[in-house]
Amino acid sequence: MGIAAETAFWPRRALIGFAAGFVTVLTFFQLGLLLLYGIGAVSDPPPDMTPTAPFGVPTLFSGAFFGGLWGILFAFLEPYFPRGIGYWITALLFGAVILDIGLWFVVAPLKGFSLGFGFEPGDVAIAVFLQSVWGVCTAILYRLVVPLTRG
Numbered sequence: 001m002g003i004a005a006e007t008a009f010w011p012r013r014a015l016i017g018f019a020a021g022f023v024t025v026l027t028f029f030q031l032g033l034l035l036l037y038g039i040g041a042v043s044d045p046p047p048d049m050t051p052t053a054p055f056g057v058p059t060l061f062s063g064a065f066f067g068g069l070w071g072i073l074f075a076f077l078e079p080y081f082p083r084g085i086g087y088w089i090t091a092l093l094f095g096a097v098i099l100d101i102g103l104w105f106v107v108a109p110l111k112g113f114s115l116g117f118g119f120e121p122g123d124v125a126i127a128v129f130l131q132s133v134w135g136v137c138t139a140i141l142y143r144l145v146v147p148l149t150r151g
Helices: 003-026 028-038 059-080 085-110 121-145
Strands: none
Touching: 003 028, 003 059, 003 121, 028 059, 028 121, 059 085, 059 121, 085 121
């Protein structure tokens, strides 16, 4: 693919990434939470419709919006992922590492919590599991629309 064609593809790639990340939070991420609720790892069943500050948007939709923003970053980095099984491992690590770094070192302090929400081992495991689900499932949805090529 030429440079002009690849450059023209970036807005589409960003839109697809946003949609994949957004839909993943509304579906697979919620199923992950439901599984954790079913085994007693989390106390509240999904979906969380608690209003968020400052606009009162339900937590579910706020999370989906931010999942979409992370999906845009995913879409821009995805062409550099290895292919084969390495692709899926990288997608999993993108969710488990990149999203958790954002959660622990940006979101937590912005919301007035300590770094990593205190890094309680059980909470860390839950976060890594859920963000891994997000990474792999966002990759699945993304791959359904964008063919597996370098362009």
